[in-house]
Amino acid sequence: MIPRHRIAALLAGWVLALAAQAQTQSRPAAGTAAGPAPADSALESAIRQRFARSKSAAEKFTVRVQGGVATIEGKTDVVQRKSAATRMAKAAGAKKVVNNVEVRAAARDKASANLATGRRRVQVKRSEVPR
Numbered sequence: 025m026i027p028r029h030r031i032a033a034l035l036a037g038w039v040l041a042l043a044a045q046a047q048t049q050s051r052p053a054a055g056t057a058a059g060p061a062p063a064d065s066a067l068e069s070a071i072r073q074r075f076a077r078s079k080s081a082a083e084k085f086t087v088r089v090q091g092g093v094a095t096i097e098g099k100t101d102v103v104q105r106k107s108a109a110t111r112m113a114k115a116a117g118a119k120k121v122v123n124n125v126e127v128r129a130a131a132r133d134k135a136s137a138n139l140a141t142g143r144r145r146v147q148v149k150r151s152e153v154p155r
Contacts, residue, residue, distance in 0.1 A: 062117050065090040070116040078112065080105050085125060092119035099126045103135045 062070070068089040075081055083105055085098035094113040100106060106125040113121045 047136035063086050064092070067092065067117055071100070071113050071118065074112040074116055076111070078108065080109055080112070083125075085109055087113070089118065092117075093122065094120070095122045095124065097124045101127060101128050101131045103131050 068087055070095055071087050071089070075083075075085055075087070078102075083098055083100045083102075085096050085100075088095045094116075096109050096113060106123060106127055109125055110121045110123045
């Protein structure tokens with residue numbers, strides 16, 4: 025005859041094993057989001073805060089979010105700010121970004137002239153930058 029404490033120990037081990045198995049099956053697969061996507065209003069607010077803290081704040085871009093897709097509109101005098109707006113929206117958590125920012129003609133002409141003359145930005149090593 026098997027003692028009661030051994031039966032209790034076997035039963036407890038079996039219950040723990042079933043619980044562990046159920047827990048591993050309910051976990052999300054690797055590479056998927058761990059939690060629900062942020063609400064559209066929260067995402068829109070996060071994108072606006074990122075714009076406010078950046079140099080793009082002067083551009084006064086408008087942002088709308090619907091279903092996790094951010095739509096950015098506005099005008100800019102700096103070519104790089106259009107792509108920076110997309111990066112900031114993605115970093116804030118947007119699934120997709122529709123960038124309708126218009127780069128003014130003067131900025132496009134200036135960028136074209138810089139490329140035509142071969143002018144490039146100066147490369148600065150991080151060790152040379154004072155902290």
